[in-house]
Structures are given as structure tokens and as C-alpha cells.
Amino acid sequence: MFDDLREQADASSLFDDQESSLPEVSSLGPKHWLGMTPTQRFVIALILLMAACILSAFCLLVTEKVVLPFF
Numbered sequence: 001m002f003d004d005l006r007e008q009a010d011a012s013s014l015f016d017d018q019e020s021s022l023p024e025v026s027s028l029g030p031k032h033w034l035g036m037t038p039t040q041r042f043v044i045a046l047i048l049l050m051a052a053c054i055l056s057a058f059c060l061l062v063t064e065k066v067v068l069p070f071f
Contacts, residue, residue, distance in 0.1 A: 033041065060066040 036044070057066075061068070
């Protein structure tokens with residue numbers, strides 16, 4: 001079973017088959033990161049910034065580091 005293992009490895013090239021099946025990458029198209037346009041990424045960044053600000057303000061209120069003036 002293991003007698004001709006080295007001969008089998010030399011006979012068949014595994015890497016040649018995989019290289020030919022890779023898709024071609026075109027550098028001419030627009031640059032998309034995670035399939036989003038720059039405008040969509042900007043909106044996501046704004047939403048994350050607002051969420052961080054709201055959560056941090058809520059944390060300050062809960063820990064009573066900041067007190068609202070009308071309470």
C-alpha cells in the first residue's frame with residue numbers, strides 16, 4: 001500500500017489542477033469592499049458611530065457619572 005507512495009506523488013501534480021480552476025480577477029472594475037460602495041460604507045460608519053455614542057451616554061447615565069438636569 002505504501003510501497004509506491006512516492007511514485008504516485010511524483011506522477012500526479014495536485015497544484016497544477018487547482019491553479020487552473022481559480023477565477024480571473026479583473027482590476028478594471030470599481031473597488032468594492034464586502035460588496036459595498038463607498039457611500040454605503042460611509043452610512044454604515046455613521047450608524048456605528050451613533051450607536052457607540054448612544055451606548056456610551058446610556059452607560060454614563062446608568063452609572064450616575066452624569067445626571068440629566070430635569071431629574
